[in-house]
Amino acid sequence: MINLKLNKLDVKAEQGWTILETAKYYGLEIPTLCYNEGLSTYGGCRLCLVEIGEGENTKLVSSCTYPVEEGLVVHTDTKRVLNARKMMIELMLSVAPNSKTIQDLASKFGVTQMRFEARNEECILCGLCVRMCAEQMDGKAIGFQNRGHKRKISTPFDVRSEECRLCGGCMYICPACQLRCHGPDPDSDVCNACLTMDPTCVDVYDELQCWMYDAGRCGTCVREEEPNKKDIQNADKK
Amino acid sequence: MNVQTDKVKSFINKYNCKQSALIAILQEIQAEYNYLPKNALIYVSQQLHIPLIDIIGVATFYSAFSLEPKGEHTVKVCMGTACHVRGGPKILEEFERRLEIESGHTTDDKQFSLDTVACLECCAIGPVVVVDENYHAQTSIRNVDTILKKYRKKEKKNEEHQ
Secondary structure, eight states, rough: OOOEEEETTEEEEOOOOOOHHHHHHHHHOOSSOOOTTTTTOOOOOOOOOOEETTOOEEEEETTTBOOOOOTTTEEOOOOOHHHHHHHHHHHHHHTTTBBHHHHHHHTTTTTTOSOOOOOOOOOOOHHHHHIIIISSSOOOOOEEEEEEGGGGEEEEGGGGTOOOOOOOOHHOOTTSSSBBBOOOOOTSSSOOOHHHHOOSSOOOOOOOGGSSSSTOOOOTOOOOOOHHHHHHHHHOOO | OOHHHHHHHHHHHEEEEEGGGHHHHHHHHHHHHHOOOOHHHHHHHHTOOOOOOHHHHHHHHHOOSSSOOOEEEEEEEEESHHHHHHHHHHHHHHHHHHHOOOOOOOOSSSSEEEEEOOOOSOOOGGGGGEEEEEEEOOHHHHHHHHHHHHHHHHHHHHHHOO
C-alpha cells in the first residue's frame, strides 16, 4: 500500500493506481472529459488537473495519468486548479460551442464568459473515439492525422475505411456530437441556462450536503494557504 | 504511378520486417517515388501488421513525407521569426500567386512544390528561400520571378542538350 495525502487527508492507495482512481475510491469527485474507465488514459483534456507538491514547488498534473507515489501531497481544489480548469473549459468551449457536454461543464464550473473567438470545429481532439475504435471495437479505423493546428481525426485517405463496421461506437462516446439544448439564447457562445433555469440539466448539489471537499464546486471553502508568509510579514511589522 | 511491390518488399526485407523500422521504410519509399503512394502504404501495413491508420498518422505527422507527388523542384520559404519579420509571408504569397498553388501543394505540371519551413538556422541572411538545397538569401518579392525563371530555364536547357 502507498500512503499519500489527498486534500490533507491521509489516504492509502494500491500500487499502480492513478491519483484519479484514488480520489474516486475515496469519493472525491474530479471532473473528467477524455477519461473513460473502459479505455486507456490519454490525459488530453486537462480537466482532471490537480496540484501536487508542497510549499512553493507545486505543479499541476493530470490526475488520470499520474501514478501515486509514496508521500505524495495532492490538492484537488486549490485556486490554481480551479482557475486552470475554468480556462480549459473556456478553451474547449471556443472550439466546440455546440456541444452539450462542454456547455454543461461550463455551467457546472461557473464559466460565464468566453474570451476567444468561437471556431465551431466540433472536435476537441479528446481522442475518445480513436481509443473506443481501437480498444473496445477492435476496429482501428480512425486515428489522428497531421499535427499542430492541422491535427484532425479521420480515416485513412479520408475515405470510408474497410476496417470500419459502422458500429457507431465513436459517435456514442463523442462528447462533442451531442448538440446543446435550445436554451433561451441558442445563438450565444455560452449557454449557462442551467444556472438560472429550473429544472436544470446539470446535476446540482445542495451546498449544505458538502462533505469535506465536494469537488470544490462552490469554492467557498477554498482559500490561499500562505500562513507562513503572513506570519513573517506580521513579525516584520512588529 | 504504378507501384512495384518487389521494390517495396525489398525495402521491408532490408529492415527484417521490423515494426520499429517503419519510418526508415517510409523514407526509402519517399526517396524512391518522391511521395508515398497509397498502394505502397497498404502493402507496408499488411507486411508489418501495423494498422493502416497508424502508418497514415506517421506519414502525415512528419513533413519529410508527402501523400501527394512532389514536384521536380521543392521551394521552401522560411517562416521563422526573423524571416517572418522581414517579410517571409509576403514572399510566400508571391510564390503562391506565381505558381498558382497554395503552400504544401504541387503545380499541375509537376515542376514545383511549395512548402514553408519553421527555421533554417541562418536568420542573418533572411528572408531565406531554399530551392533544391540552394539557399537564396535576402529575397524580396522582386526576386521571386528570377528565382523561378532560373529553375525553369535549367529545365529548358537540359531539354535542348538532349
